[in-house]
Amino acid sequence: MSARRPIPRWADIALLPAINLLLAFLVSGLVVLLVGENPFHAIQVIIYGAFGYGEGLGYTLYYATNFIFTGLAVAVAAQAGLFNIGGDGQAYVAGLGAVVVALALDQTHWLIAMPLAVIAAGAVGGFWAFVPGWLQAKRGSHVVITTIMFNFIAAALMVYMVNRVLKPASTMAPESETIEVAGRVPQLRQFFSFFGYSPVNLSIVIAVLALIGVYILVWHTKFGYAMRVLGANPTASRYAGISNSKMIMITMTISGALAGMVAINEVMGVQNRLVLDFVAGAGFVGIAVALMGRNHPIGILLAALLFGALYQGGQELQFVIPGITREMIVVIQALVILFTGAMEGLFRPSLERAFMLFSPEQKADAIAVSTAKSES
Amino acid sequence: MNTQRPETAAATVPANGWAIELEKINKRFGAVHANKDIDLKVARGTIHGIVGENGAGKSTLMSILYGFYTADSGVIRVNGQEHAITDSRHALALGIGMVHQHFMLVENFSVLENVILGAEDSGFIKPSLDRARKELNRLEHEYDLEVDPDAIIEDISVGQQQRVEILKALYRGAETLILDEPTGVLTPKEADDLFRVLETLREQGKTVILITHKLREIMAITDNVSVMRQGEMVATVKTSETSPEQLAELMVGRRVLLRVDKTPANPGATLLEVQNLVVADDMGHVRVKDVSFSIRAGEIVGIAGVSGNGQSELLESVSGMRDQKSGNVLLKGTALSLKGDDGAARAREAGLAHVPEDRQRMGLVTTFAEWENAILGYQGNAKYGAGPFLDISAAKKAAAEHIKLFDVRPANINLKSSLFSGGNQQKIVLAREMEQDPDVLVIGQPTRGVDIGAIEFIHNEIIKMRDEGKAILLVSVELDEIRSLADRILVMFDGVIVGEADPATATEGELGLMMAGIGKDAPRGLGIAEQGPLP
Numbered sequence: 001m002s003a004r005r006p007i008p009r010w011a012d013i014a015l016l017p018a019i020n021l022l023l024a025f026l027v028s029g030l031v032v033l034l035v036g037e038n039p040f041h042a043i044q045v046i047i048y049g050a051f052g053y054g055e056g057l058g059y060t061l062y063y064a065t066n067f068i069f070t071g072l073a074v075a076v077a078a079q080a081g082l083f084n085i086g087g088d089g090q091a092y093v094a095g096l097g098a099v100v101v102a103l104a105l106d107q108t109h110w111l112i113a114m115p116l117a118v119i120a121a122g123a124v125g126g127f128w129a130f131v132p133g134w135l136q137a138k139r140g141s142h143v144v145i146t147t148i149m150f151n152f153i154a155a156a157l158m159v160y161m162v163n164r165v166l167k168p169a170s171t172m173a174p175e176s177e178t179i180e181v182a183g184r185v186p187q188l189r190q191f192f193s194f195f196g197y198s199p200v201n202l203s204i205v206i207a208v209l210a211l212i213g214v215y216i217l218v219w220h221t222k223f224g225y226a227m228r229v230l231g232a233n234p235t236a237s238r239y240a241g242i243s244n245s246k247m248i249m250i251t252m253t254i255s256g257a258l259a260g261m262v263a264i265n266e267v268m269g270v271q272n273r274l275v276l277d278f279v280a281g282a283g284f285v286g287i288a289v290a291l292m293g294r295n296h297p298i299g300i301l302l303a304a305l306l307f308g309a310l311y312q313g314g315q316e317l318q319f320v321i322p323g324i325t326r327e328m329i330v331v332i333q334a335l336v337i338l339f340t341g342a343m344e345g346l347f348r349p350s351l352e353r354a355f356m357l358f359s360p361e362q363k364a365d366a367i368a369v370s371t372a373k374s375e376s
Numbered sequence: 377m378n379t380q381r382p383e384t385a386a387a388t389v390p391a392n393g394w395a396i397e398l399e400k401i402n403k404r405f406g407a408v409h410a411n412k413d414i415d416l417k418v419a420r421g422t423i424h425g426i427v428g429e430n431g432a433g434k435s436t437l438m439s440i441l442y443g444f445y446t447a448d449s450g451v452i453r454v455n456g457q458e459h460a461i462t463d464s465r466h467a468l469a470l471g472i473g474m475v476h477q478h479f480m481l482v483e484n485f486s487v488l489e490n491v492i493l494g495a496e497d498s499g500f501i502k503p504s505l506d507r508a509r510k511e512l513n514r515l516e517h518e519y520d521l522e523v524d525p526d527a528i529i530e531d532i533s534v535g536q537q538q539r540v541e542i543l544k545a546l547y548r549g550a551e552t553l554i555l556d557e558p559t560g561v562l563t564p565k566e567a568d569d570l571f572r573v574l575e576t577l578r579e580q581g582k583t584v585i586l587i588t589h590k591l592r593e594i595m596a597i598t599d600n601v602s603v604m605r606q607g608e609m610v611a612t613v614k615t616s617e618t619s620p621e622q623l624a625e626l627m628v629g630r631r632v633l634l635r636v637d638k639t640p641a642n643p644g645a646t647l648l649e650v651q652n653l654v655v656a657d658d659m660g661h662v663r664v665k666d667v668s669f670s671i672r673a674g675e676i677v678g679i680a681g682v683s684g685n686g687q688s689e690l691l692e693s694v695s696g697m698r699d700q701k702s703g704n705v706l707l708k709g710t711a712l713s714l715k716g717d718d719g720a721a722r723a724r725e726a727g728l729a730h731v732p733e734d735r736q737r738m739g740l741v742t743t744f745a746e747w748e749n750a751i752l753g754y755q756g757n758a759k760y761g762a763g764p765f766l767d768i769s770a771a772k773k774a775a776a777e778h779i780k781l782f783d784v785r786p787a788n789i790n791l792k793s794s795l796f797s798g799g800n801q802q803k804i805v806l807a808r809e810m811e812q813d814p815d816v817l818v819i820g821q822p823t824r825g826v827d828i829g830a831i832e833f834i835h836n837e838i839i840k841m842r843d844e845g846k847a848i849l850l851v852s853v854e855l856d857e858i859r860s861l862a863d864r865i866l867v868m869f870d871g872v873i874v875g876e877a878d879p880a881t882a883t884e885g886e887l888g889l890m891m892a893g894i895g896k897d898a899p900r901g902l903g904i905a906e907q908g909p910l911p
Contacts, residue, residue, distance in 0.1 A: 221764045225748070225755045232741045238697050239730070239738040240753040241721025 007348070007355050013299055017292055017340055019347050021306070024339035028332040037323045049316025050309035056316065058188065058198020064308030065200070065265050066279075068207040070286025071304050072214050073129075073259035075295035077143075079218050080251040081231035082136070086129060086147025087259040088283025089154030094125030094260030096161060098267040099176050099274040106183025113183040118206065118264055125260020126253040128154065133252025137245035143252065151283070162276055176274040185269040201269035206261055211297040214258075227251055259283060288341035303340075310336060390419035393456065395552050395583040396441065396472075401450035403436055410436040412607045414450070418552070418600075423574055423584040425594040425615070428604035429627055429827040430798060434587050437604070438554050442474050443467040454552075473545025474554040479537050481529045487540050488512065488525040491547050508547065515546050520576050534684075535566035542573065552583040559593060563682040564855065564888030571597045589828075591620040592856075603627055628828050638839045641863035644673035646709075647847035648694075648728075648816045653703035655686070655693040662701065663689040665871040671816070671847040676838070678862025678879070679851045682891050686871035687851045688733055691820045694849065695730035696723035697738075707816060724753055729809035733820030733851070735798075739805040742794035746784075749793050750775035750808055778807035783833070799830030806834060810841060817841055818849045823857060835861060855887060869893040 007016070029039035050060045070087040077084035084090075097120030105113035132146035159174070166176035185202050189195040218224040230237040230247050237244055266278045285307055292306075293299025314329035339346070396418040403411040411433050418424045428434045439445045441452065443461040452459055454470045461467050464474070481490050488508055496504045512525050521539050529537060538558060545553055555574075559567040574584050574597060586598060594601050595615060602612040603626040610626050625631055648671040655664035663686040671677045681687050692698035694705050696712065696719030705712045707726045714723060720730070730753075732738035740749050751760050751771045760774070761767035775789040782803040784796070793801065802822070809817065822838065823831045838861060842848055852858050858865055858879070865877040867890040875890045 220766055220768070222755050222761060222766050223764060225751075225766055228744075229741055229752065229755075232743045233737070235738050236741050236752065238717060239695075239720055239732055240755065241696065241718050241724055242755075243716065243718035243721075245717055 007351050011351065011355065013294055013296065016344070016347060016351060017299075017303075019351075020292075020340045020344055021336065023346075024336040027339070028335050031328070031331060031335070032324065035323055035328065037321055042317060042321060042324065045317050045320045046309070046313030048313075049320070050313035053196075054192075054194040055196030055198045056312055058195035058200040059312040059315070060305065060308040061188075061204055062198060062200040062265070062270070062308070063311040064304040065204045065207045066262050066282040067285050067289045067304035067307050068211060068300060069261040069265070070259055070283050071289030071293060071300040072210055072286075072297070073255045073283075074286045074290035075293065075297075075300055076214060076218070076227075076258060077251060077255040078290060078295045079224070079231050080227040080247060081234065082133075082248065082251060082255070083144050084129060084132075084147055084252065084255045084259075085144055085287065086132060086150045086154075086256070086283070087262075087286045088279050088281065089147070089151035090125040090128040090256040090259035091262035091279045091283055092151075092154045092158055092277075093128045094121040094256075094263040095158070095267050095274050095278060097121040097124035097260070098263040099166065099179070102179045102183040102268050103177060106180035109182055110184060110186060114185055114202070114264070114268065117268055118261070121260040121263040122257035123260075125263070126257035129256025129259070130249060130253040133249040136252070137248040143248075155277075159276065162274060166274055174276050178273045179268065183268070184272055185264060187269070199270040201265065203261070203265035203269045206264060210258060210261065211301055215297045217254075223250075259286070285337075288337040291341040291344055306336075307333075390422075392420040392581070394418065394453070395420040395455060396585070397451075397453035397456075398437070398441065399451040399453070401437065401440060401452070402448045403433075403440060403445060404448055409607050411440070411447070414604075414609045416602055416609060416612070418583055418585060420455075420583050421578060421581050422599040423578055423586060423597055425586045425588065425598035425601040426604065427587075427589060427591065427594055427601060427623060427627055429589075429829075430825065432604040432627070433607040434604050435556070436607075438474070438556065438585070438587060441467065442472060442554060468548050468550070471549055471551035472554065473548060473550025473552070475538065475541045475545060475556065475558060477557045477560060479541055481537060481540060483530040484528060486526050486528055487523050487532070487543075490529060490540055491525075491544050493544075495548055511547060512543060515543055518580065519546065519573060521573055533566070534561045535563070535569060538562070538566075538570065539573070550582075552585065553577065554585045554587070556587045557589070558586070559588065559590065560853075561683065563892050564884060565892045567593070591623050594623065595620060605629055624828060636835045636839060636860040638861075639843070641675050641842065643675040643863070644845060646670045646672050647707065648849065649704075649706040649709075650694060651704040651706065653690070653693060653705070654701040655689045655698060655703075656701055657689055663871050664693065666703070667868075667871070667873055668703075669866055669873065671849055673815075673845045673847055674842055675864070676842050676848040676850055676862050678858035678865045679849070679868050679873075680855055680858045680865050680887055680891060681853070681868035683853045685868050685891075687853075687868055688820070689871075690868070691730075691733060691818060691849075691851055694723075695728060695732075695818050696720040697730075720753065721756065724812075724814075727815035729812055729814035729817050731802075731805055731809050731817070731819040731822060733824070735801050735805050736794075740793050740801060742792070744793055745790050746779070746793055746796070746804060747772045747775035747789040749804055750778050750789070752808065754808070754812060774811070778804065778811055781811070782807040782837070797827075798825040799827050802826050802834065803830065806837060810837065814846065816847045816849070820851045821854075822850070822852065823854065855884060855891075859884070859887075867891055 025043065032039040032042045049056050051057055070091065073087045074084055098117045101117040101120040102113055105116065128150060132143045132150055135141040135146050136143045162174050162176060167174060168177045187199065187201045189198065218227065226237065226242045226247055229240055229242060230244055234244055262279055262282055267274055271278055289300055289303040289307055293303040310333050314333065317324050318326050318329060394417050398414055398416040401411050401414040414437055426434050436445065440447045443464040443466050452461055459470060461470065482493065488505055491512060492504050492508045497507065509525055516522055521543055523536055523539050523543065542553065558570060562570060577584055588594060598615045600612060601615050601618065601623065603610045603623060605627060651668050653664055653667045654662060657663045667690060669677065679687055689698060693700045696714040699715060705714060707728055712723055712726055736742055741752065751774065754760065760771050772789055779787045779789060784800050784803045796804065819838065822834050826834065838848065850858065850862055862879050865879050865882065865887065866873045867875045867877065867887060869891060870893060874893060877887060
């Protein structure tokens with residue numbers, strides 16, 4: 001019954017995640033302390049490893065590229081009230097589109113291969129999300145369930161495709177033929193030697209374009225408006241003459257296409273061939289990224305960078321401090337996800353109360369509203 | 377604020393003493409003084425009405441009495457004894473029971489099970505049930521509150537469910553009953569029955585506090601009435617010594633027109649025609665059964681009926697939100713194609729605007745800024761952006777215009793819609809729909825949860841639309857509203873239009889019987905249903 005008012009937007013977007021992150025690091029620090037290492041040294045290593053030198057930064061950006069795509073995929077669906085957990089599977093099957101186009105065009109030029117591969121990967125990833133969307137819209141099967149199931153179908157399908165269809169007879173490894181240089185996405189290190197041997201590539205440009213594109217789509221188009229109406233209140237969207245079923249199908253397709261961009265980064269930019277399980281859980285990190293980034297492109301950019309830094313800094317950590325194992329890094333990543341994703345609302349009530357204390361006018365407003373509500 | 381304060385009634389101790397005495401109750405929520413030095417004395421064995429607009433502090437006051445809130449200062453005396461009521465359990469122990477506006481019943485439990493819920497004697501249910509059955513029989517008998525103890529809640533009527541709520545309170549030993557807007561969901565007949573029950577309770581020495589905004593009920597049933605305005609107790613008067621006009625003036629703080637001023641209708645060509653409409657609800661049950669009617673330009677047709685008799689489905693179907701099983705909706709002679717889940721868009725294109733029954737659930741996206749809601753339903757319109765893009769400045773300009781024309785407060789297009797009061801939210805929806813200059817306007821519950829000042833404004837806007845030659849379909853559960861606005865009344869019962877009435881001549885009793893599905897010559901109800909037509 002206590003009166004509350006939403007905290008200001010800046011606090012919601014910046015302060016709250018910062019507090020959550022701080023807490024995650026605090027608990028991680030305790031974990032590091034428990035294994036007998038110095039947490040301050042550890043954090044120093046992580047930060048240096050992620051941002052301190054060119055190659056480290058390159059790796060951070062490479063990871064972040066994937067997380068931007070999967071984060072946007074989750075965010076776009078979330079704007080329409082859909083929870084797309086299938087980013088992993090969508091990105092995985094999108095690899096088919098990417099590798100087929102890249103292999104077909106790897107005698108031409110990347111300027112031809114890349115745009116067409118983007119379209120193909122987007123189409124395949126989009127299709128992999130469209131089917132759950134269609135099932136939701138027409139049959140009422142919940143996308144949370146169907147997208148999870150589609151992750152498993154994707155995994156099985158890809159094992160089949162790689163081993164039985166794409167694998168050249170000459171190799172034993174479960175992977176496709178290697179894409180020739182002309183069909184690969186250029187590495188940033190080709191332009192800036194600063195990035196050392198890191199795999200960050202031009203896909204990051206697509207990621208930045210996707211961030212801008214999603215922003216425009218959601219807040220500056222009629223489609224985005226309809227999407228947000230549907231996400232906020234499906235009855236109101238029906239009232240507004242918006243076809244909920246069409247919106248669900250289209251939105252899921254866009255979401256899947258965004259997830260599919262991971263394939264461009266991985267298949268054409270890093271591995272230069274289709275390997276098994278190249279997505280490596282990026283789809284699930286995308287959920288945390290979208291949650292932490294409040295489904296907003298700017299938030300997603302920052303959250304993707306954070307997770308990229310954690311991935312890269314974590315790798316560095318296990319090299320520099322042998323006492324901290326790979327599993328420990330996963331624990332730290334999990335803690336960040338836990339505090340910034342799953343428990344992101346932990347401090348919201350106290351923060352709301354704190355803001356009330358500092359700004360009495362707001363408090364008055366809030367009470368007026370809450371009492372007006374309880375009357376009637 | 378300058379209205380004359382009538383003499384405060386009943387200053388002397390009544391024969392039976394005071395059941396409840398509140399003295400100088402103050403409750404602040406930060407800067408908002410929700411209750412300012414409230415004094416309220418309720419004599420034992422009387423029915424005491426409390427009226428006031430939304431936000432006047434009625435609910436806060438009753439919440440303090442029932443133990444939901446604790447007052448900042450002030451004294452509560454129950455039967456002359458001072459108590460600091462800490463929670464509702466405590467209030468119940470002191471004999472204060474409350475019947476909420478929204479019933480707190482478990483739908484798939486029986487009446488008996490609901491009554492003992494939370495008041496079981498022990499871990500085993502059977503002995504409690506047996507004891508409760510006996511007690512319930514006694515109560516039902518004593519207060520004339522017949523309900524089948526074994527009936528399942530969802531199978532019985534709303535009026536009966538309300539009885540169960542009252543029985544629950546009595547079973548827990550309530551001596552004083554607080555009823556919050558008890559007649560909102562009842563037919564006139566059921567309301568009559570309720571009032572008879574309340575009278576019986578009074579005869580048996582119970583005390584009733586009735587919170588309502590329906591002045592007519594106050595006049596019909598209460599002994600004393602207290603008026604609240606902006607957190608203050610403005611007056612407490614004997615009901616026999618006041619009038620609805622005086623109470624309305626006290627509530628609002630200025631003179632209010634309770635009746636709508638309108639000229640006789642001057643209907644033109646038929647604009648909306650509904651032919652043999654059959655509509656099912658979400659569960660597949662047919663709720664509108666072969667309904668036909670037509671509305672002409674410059675005419676308001678009101679659909680009267682107890683809520684839940686198919687009006688909602690009718691509205692949603694005509695406006696394209698809900699698929700029809702069969703039948704046609706014709707606008708200016710052309711059948712609307714309303715199939716599919718975007719039928720509402722085609723209805724709008726054809727010139728049919730819709731003010732939905734439930735503005736929070738349908739008419740607004742409450743998390744959106746005001747300006748975003750100013751284009752809801754018209755987002756595809758070329759006015760608000762060419763091609764796929766949204767012209768935000770055009771939308772904001774329209775929003776600012778709406779706010780100005782309809783005097784929406786606060787006049788802030790960037791404020792989140794949920795932060796507007798009910799009346800202002802309704803104005804936002806009305807402005808949006810009316811400013812599109814539709815041929816046909818379909819309105820559901822135009823003034824639900826809207827305070828008196830705004831009601832007057834909204835009614836006048838509706839009349840203005842009619843006089844501009846629009847065809848208006850009005851659905852409301854407020855019979856008074858239908859009678860004062862409509863040029864023709866259709867009564868809906870169980871999905872069928874059971875009759876048509878002329879608002880100038882039909883009595884509330886006749887309409888009430890039709891609403892209950894009983895023919896015109898069935899026996900009349902008592903009390904308020906007896907009152908004649910509005911002048």
